[in-house]
Amino acid sequence: MSTAEQASAAPTDTELLERFRPVFERIAEGALDRETTRRLPLEEAGWLREHGFGALRVPREFGGGGVTVRQLFLLLIELGAAESNLVQALRVHFRFTEDRLRERDTERGQRWLRLIGDGAIVGNASSERSGNVRGRTDTTLRADGERLLLNGTKYYSTGSLYADYISVAVADGDDRRVTALVPADAEGVRLLDDYSGFGQRMSASGTSVFTDVVVDPGNVIPTDRVFAGQLAIVQLVHLATLAGITARAVADIAGFVRRRRRSFSQAGADLPREDPQVQQVVGRVDATAHALREIVLGVAGRLDRAADARYALRTADPAHRTEAAEAAVHALELDAELGVYRAQSVVVDLALRATNEIFEVGGASALDSSLHLDRHWRNARTLASHNPVIYRERQLGDHLLNDNEPVSAPSVGIAPSLVGGAGEERSTDGSAARLAVVP
Template sequence: MSVQNTDGATAAAAAAVTDTAAVTDTGAVTDTELLERFRPVFDRIAEGALDRETTRRIPLEEAGWLRDRGFGALRVPRELGGSGVTLRQLFLLLIELGAAESNLVQALRVHFRFTEDRWRERDTERGKLWLRRIGEGAIVGNASSERSGNVRGQTNTTLRKQGDKLLLNGVKYYSTGSLYSDYISVAVFQGDGERVTALVPSTAEGVQLLDDYSGFGQRTSASGTSTFTDVEVDPDAVIAFDRVFAGQVAIVQLVHLATLAGIVRRAVDETAGFVRRRRRSYSQASADLPREDPQVQQVLGRADAVAHAAAEIVLGVAAALDRASDARFDLRTAPREQRTPEAEARVRALELDAELNVYRAQTTVIDLVLRTTTEIFEVGGASALDESLHLDRHWRNARTLASHNPVIYRERQLGDYLLNGTEPLNQPSVGEAPGLAPAADDPAPALVVVS
């Protein structure tokens, strides 16, 4: 993060970032170049963070600043209008944006998942079509989750032919980022029972987007209700669900971890600024001023170490995802004689390793960040609770993100793999337990895709 401390030092300790060149099929760009390009925008976004928290103003204008700089097209190859960065570099920037405004990272999470899926097929006409749109500034939002239904089930949302039209109908909840988007990715079962993604313009007739999310954190992530009433869908904008490879879904969880790394960075920097200004102390204190108190220094020193460690963990896992993604594309596009069972096994091993690393990171980063966003209050007594500081938002936001895909299940999967070699289920969904009668107001089963 590049928010400035009161003494003019860079709060995020930017010197720790290496000038690593990212080489893709489209050229190279360094970390330094990317940070110089986006940090001014991140700083500008960070300036209004407390006001947005107070008024619950969705940062739509701020999202526009990112769009103008090509943030949504970071992974798009250069020849298709993007920057061609690696996943590691994308996550470097997501951490910094998370420090400036964590809601924006969450809002763009499905956009980057959709972009990555198209990146994997960037040699195809469909892949090129959507990557060009994203390169031109298009943002893709999410409408996957439904409130009830069978944990193994289908969707209440339907996509059916009516005459010569293909019509979408249904209600989705937790539609993160929908209000920021140009297109909405809707998870749905077609009339023949096939699970697909239907992409519809967010401004299409029959689309209604609400900001009615009621969670106590991440309040401006635009995670509300989406209603689709006879929305006409272009048949070319219907994408079937292909086989999911290990690591492919893990990217969406890693986005949450990048956001958490940004949150704890911001929490540490704001708390340090509070301590520097603080004049009140205790008779039991070891120094006259809090900033000179060894125990206060220890609290912040430990918190700073957590912020750095969380970022490094995320970047290390992102680099593993890079290797797996590159290997999968190379194998898919290799001559037939090179696509051997042995080559497939090598790629699958990379993908599985990357996915397991995400789960390991999840259990570690979440624990560290939640403890740290609680412990920062030890430095200031009741003064640190002042609502004008909004230091509580860091714990609330972290707790909200930590509740996605609960850690207890990840830890069990890791243990099962360690003991029995059982590979994690990498396409989870949630809903009502199998065998339960459907709720009266929700007569059909519903799929709630991983959040």
């Protein structure tokens, strides 16, 4: 189903917001308590499941909402304002869903789409403290008689504690990169909430330990060559979260200023809310929040067009799957990928500035720990540190100056030279390979 067909069949933006805003508002009510106690919003994640949030992108024929990518991101921004940790926790789930949508003409794609349509959530276990930066993994999947056994330790296992299934980046018996999916409650799976970052502390981004976990061979997905733009959605989820965080920061500081009675002798009005300079700061961060929202939604629309084009080409008559047709689809995907990277540079910068600038209007009173206004900057700074902007901006410059496409290698780890790696892998034509180790 194309974006246009989805738009005619799916709920409107207004209908979706009317459906989910009451849930988001309910989730937001407990945000300060969760920040104080570091309580994972597991119950709140259940509320989202009850409303089919994880199945939003699943076609209606498989039990989902059938919404467009743009509509998904509209809701992710709103959820990010209510509880940014939940958006991050669902990040890989939505990436996994997109990959299954891309193969919805296959038995595997349809099986997983039905599971997600029924409410299943997929978590993540990809990064390792000891793994190789080029995607080589110390986690293994080896045959033991007729069984496949998974062994290894992962870190930054975002969303694992919210999930029904964990997608594990692993090396199989032939040292090929594959994804193994295991039930989160399977024997030998141990999920820890030991993430130590100063922001996004309830995203369940800690350690996952797998000890002789039996894996269904049908739940092993080969790691194929990655299309341009295929991984962009995981970065755009971070940007949607940043847009939501900024919106909440604006709402919080506006409420603080409305209630504030203390002022300064240099102030331009009796009450802070009447002070022109305070009004200017609040107005500027409000404008920033709205701009971030529009940037994210604009790029999400590009991902819609690219996804539609890729599936249409995949399912087209063989006579129509020409080099020219592939080049046209690739151009749309590359446009979407570059759009996300450009947005990353701008959104990160503006979100960090806005979540810092809100303190200009409150004096020392705004630093009261009970307000937790600092959480907005801490959460924004944490998200901004994923896939650092400096590398994205270099890739953008290299593309503009030399026409080199970004290399998608979504993994981090120890430098190859320190672990005997062979350096950057190359494809058969000598160009940089587009590697994927995340489902």
